[in-house]
Amino acid sequence: MTLSPRHEDAWLVIPLYDEASVVGQVVAEARQVFPHVVCVDDASTDDSVERAREAGAVVVRHPFNLGQGAALQTGLRYVLEATDAAYLVTFDADGQHRVEDAAAMVRRAREEDLGVVFGSRFLDDRTRPGLLKKLVLKAAVWLTNQQTGMRLTDAHNGLRVLRRDAATALDLRQNRMAHATEIVLQLGRTGLPWAEHPVHVLYTDYSRRKGQSLINSVNILVDTLLK
Template sequence: MTSTDGQQSPPPAPVVPLTDAWLVIPLFNEAQVVRGVIEEARRVFPLVVAVDDGSRDDSAAQAAAGGAVVVRHPLNLGQGAALQTGITYVLERTDANFVVTFDADGQHSVADAAAMVQAARDEDLAFVLGSRFLQGPSPVGWLKRLVLKTAAVAASHTTGMHLTDAHNGLRVIRRDAAARLDLRQNRMAHASEIIRQLGATGLPWREFPVHIAYTDYSKGKGQSLWNSINILVDLLFS
């Protein structure tokens, strides 16, 4: 590469794989995109466990083709159960220092996840929670924004943690904090449950600004009006 003054620019720094962190990716009927998501993630996070939560398509085969270890639920148990299965796998089968929860639909940024792991190391944090609202408005619809803000206020009230985004699936959790999780809620309620359980540890944490890619695919899978209603129902009755 040549700069405008004719001098050679230095080559980009090589990507250093993060081998002390495992990605945990829950998936349900994500065959269309999950292989690409995993292949991209493994450039930085070579260690990935994908938990296929009773998919009716070939999600498991696509995840394996992308290079992930695949654990399968014979029935659809919900995202909370899939996350717990993946976290338990990492704790029992590896000596990783960090668990990174990461969505299968391509919404999350690998660069954000890597920066969150670095923040956890540098600041000695037990968990780092992604927030789409720390850097100003996020490109979500008004109803979704209202529901997410309400969820954050409710979670802040029940946990004593000041949160701006309680339903962001991108999280970095240090091993000692991950060992104290016991997720039993499904649907959207697991997101509030994981916040409550992490907050109860009393360990140091912070939110971290992240970017969410709202593709047509991800909107169709998880950002619909029905999804917002599910979050609201779980807030009222969990």
């Protein structure tokens, strides 16, 4: 990883559920560029909380499992109420997002005065999700665009940069995967300037062993249909 200048005024918000084997490394690597990280533990049953804290993250805990949308809302609220952060970055705990992509997105938000930067794995050909997963995700993106009026290429990528005013506008009520559509809808209504930025999502042996890759994509599609 090529290190970028440290972003002292940006906080990473990481939803966390049963990622003890990887979250420590994810947080430690992120903090080389983003010294401020909050993990929202959604009632993990393993040692995720301890590993995240050892790596230097602030940890906020849910007493019950509420879903990724709820974890994101908790993390955003924590940063907005407890810090004066200028930017908030939503970031996954499983090692699929790259810190250098997040840093480039924050730089772009600053330089272009953007309220939102959405990460997209479909703006170039670096990400290899597999044909079936790609088809499912593309279907979910089309549905999201129909529902929100936005024209995104990857509406369900968890890597996003939100300027403080954009983050303040979010009030997520969808706790499961449909929260991604809700985020796009609410951000679109703000009228703030936005852009998509090409990112490389890493489908690791770990995520494949957990069976996350295709199952999560199907969950996204189903929740988008039901929303």
